[in-house]
Amino acid sequence: MIEIDHLTKRYGAFTAVDDVSFTARPGVVTGFLGPNGAGKSTAMRVMCGLTPASSGEARILGARYRDLTNPASQVGTLLDASAQHVGRTGREALTLAAIAIGAPRSRVDEMLSLVGLTPDESRRRLRNYSLGMRQRLGIAGALLGDPQVLILDEPANGLDPQGIHWMRGLLRGFADQGRTVLLSSHLLHEVEQTADEIIMIGRGRIVAQGSTRELLAGQGTVVASLDGARLAEALRRDGHAVTGAAGGELTVDADAETVGRVALEAQVVLTALRPAQGAGLEQMFLELTAGDARGTNGQEAAA
Template sequence: MIEIDHLTKRYGGFTAVDDVSFTARPGVVTGFLGPNGAGKSTAMRVMTGLTPATSGEARLLGRRYHDLPNPACQVGSLLDASAQHVGRTGREVLTLAAIAIGAPRSRVDEMLSLVGLTPDESRRRVRNYSLGMRQRLGLAGALLGDPEVLVLDEPANGLDPQGIHWLRGLLRSFAGQGRTVLLSSHLLHEVEQTADEIIMIGRGRIVAQGSTRELLAGDGVTAAATDTARLGDALERAGLEVTGHNGDELTVKASAEQVGRVALEAQLVLTALRPAQGAGLEQMFLELTADDARGTAGTEVAA
């Protein structure tokens, strides 16, 4: 478990993280989102003991990172895939890390196989690795100590679609074992597919948090009937707001029971009645972080 309690980090007069509190639970993949400069990476650096907090506290497995007896065997982290010794081979990088944390040498081969780096690739110098290969090596390092918690900042950078699909399965499997995953990514669709819960940060403060399903749920229900146009008229006469039309379906700002009663009174057979779908994570992200936007409409969203 990761527990962030009123965490604040200031650099002189600039507040990078401003009184942030949240929990990333075991058995859950938690997405940590926000625009560039929102404070995500700073918060993750505080969690993993690389940056001291100005105030507040970050606890992993109930302790501060520096108080864990062997942190790398309890918390695996990947904050910057480029921060690897480029003159060493991938195997050497992992072997030295295994020695440092007291992990069995057999874990090196296990992790290389797990992340899809072949024996030939493991013998190459890291300077000759693509970004995707460095990401895989970084993930192998994060998993080397068989940790209970993973803290990952943009782990999908440089991965091709097949690699992203593989990463999704890896993280969901890790969480499925009752472990904790905190994932920062600018690939919003992928977070929507992978994360069970979402924490969104803007200007150093949390702007939204909750389960992915709840945050992305639409307002009201979607309904259709044997005569959808007449259903729409009946709903409006009943004082219910029809907020959208999509083909033969209506989006109604009302409960399923209210819509059902109106249809019954109008002697209409409902052919569809389900919770409305939200606009998706990208739209929610744009709306909640609009004040942090660095570009104009049409520019790429980054986190």
């Protein structure tokens, strides 16, 4: 369990994390989603005791990270996969980490094989590792102490589609054992596919949270027809908001049955009718991303 309680982190006048509260529960994969610079890494660094909170608190397994009795074996972290000494081999890096946390040496081989690094790859120096290999090694490091909680910052970065598929299975299995997984990503699709619960953050604040299913459901209906202009007009007359070009698909804030009935009355032939899954979430995320990409968030980072 990870409990984030009114967490705020300021750098000078700039607020990187602004009064954030949420819980990542055991048995659940929780996705921490937000565009670049949203505050995900900062919040995770506070959770892991790498930087102090300005106010509020993060508790893991009921205690602050620094008050945990054996944090390295209770919490597995992947915060910066490229922060390793590049002159070491993968096996050396993992062996040193095992010694530091008191994990048996046998665990090194087990974890290398679990993350799919071959004996040959494990003997290469990290400077010759691809980003995907570094991520795999980082995940091996996070799992080394057989922790109850995993905190992973952008674990899918650099992984190919097969690697991403593998990682999803790994995290699912970990959560199914009743353990807690919190992972961050700047990709909506990635979080949708991986997480049971989503915490969406933008400009340091939570903008949406809930189960992935809830957040993706109930976003209206997408409809295509042989006369979009007439259908759009009939739907608006019936009191529904309609977006999209008349010549293409329309998105309507009504369920499929209502759209079908309005089309029947207007005598318009439908060619497609389906739930607008995630359209609202995607729209919200695009707005966040667009605002941040253009630097229009009204806040400037302190140097």
